[in-house]
Amino acid sequence: MNSSWQRFSRWLKAHLVLIGGLLVIVYMFIPISVVVLMSFNKPDSKLVYKFDAFTLQNWLHPCADPSMCHAVRRSIEIGLLATIVATVLGTLMAFALVRHRFEGRGAANLIIFMPMASPEIVMGSSLLALFVASGFGGQLGFGTILIAHIMFCLSFVVVTVRARLAGLDNNLEQAAMDLYATEAQTFRRITFPLVFPGILGAALLSFSLSFDDFIITNLNAGNTTTFPMYVWGVAQRGVPMQVNVIGTLMFIISIVIVVGAEINRRRQEKALA
Amino acid sequence: MTAAVVAETTGASPHPEPQEHSPKRKLTGYWLLLPGGLWLIVFFVLPLYSLVATSLYDPDGSVLQGYDMTWAFSNYWHALQDYWSPLVRSLVYGAVATFICLVLGYLLAYAIAFKSGRWKNLMLVLVIAPFFTSFLVRTLSWKLLLRDDGFIVNTLQFLHIVGADGRLLATPVAVIAGLVYNFLPFMVLPLFASIDKIDHRLIEASSDLYSRPAVGFFKVTWPLSLPGVVSGTLLTFIPAVGDYINAQLLGSPKQRMIGNVIQDLFTKANDYPAAGALSVILMLLILVMVLFYVRRAGTEDLL
Numbered sequence: 001m002n003s004s005w006q007r008f009s010r011w012l013k014a015h016l017v018l019i020g021g022l023l024v025i026v027y028m029f030i031p032i033s034v035v036v037l038m039s040f041n042k043p044d045s046k047l048v049y050k051f052d053a054f055t056l057q058n059w060l061h062p063c064a065d066p067s068m069c070h071a072v073r074r075s076i077e078i079g080l081l082a083t084i085v086a087t088v089l090g091t092l093m094a095f096a097l098v099r100h101r102f103e104g105r106g107a108a109n110l111i112i113f114m115p116m117a118s119p120e121i122v123m124g125s126s127l128l129a130l131f132v133a134s135g136f137g138g139q140l141g142f143g144t145i146l147i148a149h150i151m152f153c154l155s156f157v158v159v160t161v162r163a164r165l166a167g168l169d170n171n172l173e174q175a176a177m178d179l180y181a182t183e184a185q186t187f188r189r190i191t192f193p194l195v196f197p198g199i200l201g202a203a204l205l206s207f208s209l210s211f212d213d214f215i216i217t218n219l220n221a222g223n224t225t226t227f228p229m230y231v232w233g234v235a236q237r238g239v240p241m242q243v244n245v246i247g248t249l250m251f252i253i254s255i256v257i258v259v260g261a262e263i264n265r266r267r268q269e270k271a272l273a
Numbered sequence: 274m275t276a277a278v279v280a281e282t283t284g285a286s287p288h289p290e291p292q293e294h295s296p297k298r299k300l301t302g303y304w305l306l307l308p309g310g311l312w313l314i315v316f317f318v319l320p321l322y323s324l325v326a327t328s329l330y331d332p333d334g335s336v337l338q339g340y341d342m343t344w345a346f347s348n349y350w351h352a353l354q355d356y357w358s359p360l361v362r363s364l365v366y367g368a369v370a371t372f373i374c375l376v377l378g379y380l381l382a383y384a385i386a387f388k389s390g391r392w393k394n395l396m397l398v399l400v401i402a403p404f405f406t407s408f409l410v411r412t413l414s415w416k417l418l419l420r421d422d423g424f425i426v427n428t429l430q431f432l433h434i435v436g437a438d439g440r441l442l443a444t445p446v447a448v449i450a451g452l453v454y455n456f457l458p459f460m461v462l463p464l465f466a467s468i469d470k471i472d473h474r475l476i477e478a479s480s481d482l483y484s485r486p487a488v489g490f491f492k493v494t495w496p497l498s499l500p501g502v503v504s505g506t507l508l509t510f511i512p513a514v515g516d517y518i519n520a521q522l523l524g525s526p527k528q529r530m531i532g533n534v535i536q537d538l539f540t541k542a543n544d545y546p547a548a549g550a551l552s553v554i555l556m557l558l559i560l561v562m563v564l565f566y567v568r569r570a571g572t573e574d575l576l
Contacts, residue, residue: 021384024377025396028403028457031414035406038417050417089309100302108306111313117507117563118556119515121532125539125552126320129327132336132545151316154309208405214518215532219539231409235522239413247410254405258398 032251039244058241065240071230072246078142078226079210082149087203089150090157091195097158098165115155123152124219131220140222148216153206160205164198197265204257211250321556328549336543345546352550356534360554363531366445367514370452371460374509375502377453378460382501383494385461386468397465404458412451412522419447419523443525451519459508467501468494503567511559531555 012019042055063069097108115123127148131137136144172194176186214228221229231243327340328348334340353360385396403411418425419441429435441447471494479489495502517532531551538548 015388017380018384018388021381021388021396024381024457025399027377028400028454030418031411031454032403032406034414034417035410038414050420050423089312092305093309096302096305100305102302102306108310111310111318115313115317117511117559119511119532119559121515121517121535122324122552122556123317123320125535125548126324127316128539129545129549130316130320130323133323133326137336147316151312154312158309212408214409215515215536219536228407228409231407231413232518235409235413243410243413247407251402251406255398255402258402262394262398 035244035247035251038241039248041241041244043241058245062242062245064242067225068227068230068240068242068246071225071227074142074224075211075227078145078149079207081146082153082210083203083206085150086153086157086206087199090154090202091161091199093154093158094161094165098162112155112158115152116159120152120213120215121219124148124216127151127216128219140220141224144220144222145217145224145226148220149210149213152213152216153209156205156209157202160202161195161198164195164201168194197261200261204254208254324549324552326549327545328553330546330549332544332546334546336545340545348546348550349554352547352554355547356531356551359529359531359534360551360558362528363514363555364558366449366452366520366528366530367510370449370456370513371506371510373449373453374457374460375506378457378464378505378509379498379502382461382464382468385465386471387473400458400461400465408455409518409522412455412518415447415451415454416442416522419450442523443527445524445528447523448520448528448530451523452513452516455516455519456509456513459512460505463505463508464498464501467498471497507563507566511563514559515555 037051039058040054040056041051042053042057043050044052058064093108093112096102097105127144128140131140131144168191173186173190176190177183181189212228213226214232217226218229218232225233227246231239234240234243326342329342329344329346330340330348331343331345332348332351381400385393385400389396417423420426421440421442426435426439426441429441430437430439435441441450475493475497476489479493480486484492514530515532517530517536520528520530520533535548535551535555538544538551542548
């Protein structure tokens with residue numbers, strides 16, 4: 001008895017940090033499990049947000065409130081467009097910063113870093129101030145949201161792609177050049193494929209940042225409603241359970257993408273070895 | 274893959290100097306930088322200028338009639354006088370949430386880096402997974418978890434930690450808990466990036482030289498992880514101070530943060546000069562704190 005207790009306490013001592021870390025992860029997942037659970041909820045009243053009875057209705061009729069699906073579509077459209085533009089512009093900037101020497105690197109780095117170090121409320125209100133001052137105050141909507149989203153995604157793309165590019169093994173490109181590949185060939189066959197996972201990661205990050213943004217969007221949206229703005233609106237007057245269906249779907253899709261990418265990476269690693 | 278990318282991103286990443294520099298390539302660099310750079314100048318830098326201008330408009334104007342530029346520095350004085358308490362509250366909530374995030378995040382990042390073995394990538398994925406599920410929907414879940422007749426409140430009442438009619442919603446505890454929850458991944462990832470790079474042999478060396486584990490931690494691991502601590506605390510503190518979603522959904526008017534005030538001034542009261550002044554004050558406060566902090570921590574190569 002005594003020795004097994006000792007063994008247990010020794011085991012506990014050895015794994016204390018890991019157990020603590022796992023508890024933190026459990027804490028991070030508690031609200032997500034609530035989201036999944038509530039997506040199967042049949043509420044008694046619209047005003048009390050708690051689990052009442054099991055139903056599949058929310059999943060079978062996700063668009064029971066058409067304005068929600070409309071908002072989701074808006075968010076996807078904005079997210080895709082913002083991701084494409086930000087990923088292209090940001091990748092070009094990352095190449096410039098890692099591969100080219102020029103005057104004013106410090107200024108360029110500062111301008112890229114600053115949006116990540118500014119509170120969203122400040123970025124949102126300054127954009128609004130600009131739009132109003134330049135006479136676009138009446139045209140807030142899809143376009144202004146898109147402009148804002150590209151702006152705050154850009155910095156994240158640059159740092160993500162830059163990190164990948166900086167970690168690249170130069171010898172591979174050198175070898176291609178030694179084997180008489182032209183600069184363009186080297187780029188197409190060696191550099192780009194090696195950087196691509198970084199670009200893909202940056203695009204994924206951009207999309208989720210854009211899809212999820214509320215504070216900046218809300219200030220510059222005019223009458224356009226994105227999904228987070230829809231949730232904000234219904235939070236005051238009763239939340240339809242379909243909101244949790246969307247939350248659950250987002251979670252599942254992102255897990256599938258991330259796990260898929262990881263499996264793909266392992267397979268490639270194995271193929272190389 | 275994404276996990277690693279995000280971890281790399283948020284840590285202090287290295288900046289190797291480019292090797293080649295012929296005049297032609299030098300120009301190419303500018304061309305590559307131009308479109309994105311212009312975007313940031315027009316839609317990030319210029320708006321900041323516009324914000325400062327707005328904060329100095331004549332407060333008697335209105336959005337519809339337009340504002341006159343009267344260099345009304347008094348806007349700042351009035352804004353501080355009217356809203357100093359939400360401002361201070363935001364800084365306090367942000368600091369407390371950041372500290373709790375640091376403790377929880379360090380534990381988690383350390384466990385992933387040193388104790389997770391072959392599950393390292395899986396645990397990293399688990400850390401960023403919540404990040405991909407809508408921020409607002411997750412915060413609404415906390416509202417449900419912390420509700421007045423919910424399991425958590427009932428347990429706390431049973432244990433007499435809160436009074437019989439005590440509650441969690443509409444208290445600073447709920448708002449800070451929400452902030453901690455929402456910004457924890459921003460703390461974990463840079464911490465992980467830093468801790469993961471630490472050479473294990475250094476820690477072994479310290480224990481070979483008879484230092485106790487705790488001493489080894491504070492003399493070896495902690496100093497080597499400082500870059501992660503600095504960027505993690507900044508990435509947590511800055512969004513936490515400016516956030517108003519948690520204060521709105523989990524708090525009450527008594528927990529109003531500066532973000533709520535700025536948002537309402539812009540969208541409800543239409544008082545642009547006051548809102549602009551508050552935004553500028555918030556930005557300056559954060560800028561000063563960041564510079565001071567980065568200098569104190571001695572890691573100036575954050576950029």
